[in-house]
Amino acid sequence: GDSVTQMEGPVTLSEEAFLTINCTYTATGYPSLFWYVQYPGEGLQLLLKATKADDKGSNKGFEATYRKETTSFHLEKGSVQVSDSAVYFCALRRGRDDKIIFGKGTRLHILP
């Protein structure tokens, strides 16, 4: 079945460091890909998405590019802030009305 695999955390970085969180997926067809973020004490929020191959999703300085050839959707940010500390989930959805399949999440800690 469809699945998402993302790097295990926790990931600890210093402020202003470069961030990469790896994500690969297995799916039939052409799923939409997402990154969701869960800040401490808050609900899941959509961070960015891409709906077809080579699309780049971006938001709040984060970017991810839909790579069909490597079935990947790695999350990157050039300079992280303490406020980026959260749990990040990579996810996919096959159809626009279909369920979302999530990875296990990666906890990110940013040190001042």
Next chain:
Amino acid sequence: GAGVSQSPSNKVTEKGKDVELRCDPISGHTALYWYRQSLGQGPEFLIYFQGTGAADDSGLPNDRFFAVRPEGSVSTLKIQRTERGDSAVYLCASSLELAGVADTQYFGPGTRLTVL
């Protein structure tokens, strides 16, 4: 412009009791989803409603779990004869239907269920 709301925010119950969890979707959203998030895991799909009917209930783990959405808005997830393994955060999401297809899912804050 309220988001998805869920109640209660926390529920502690004893093994064997029944519980009901409520979800209020964003006004006008016709699609509603329930997910379950166990500690250290990503959310796992339970059931999806389009309007009043369950369009996909393939994620419900067994017949102790069922959900209703009688008027196409508020939904209730019911767990009968709870077990310790049911302890998790139960998330609700809703989405708008555009041209007959559900769009981005917006999540509520969740209900943390603890079964003692």
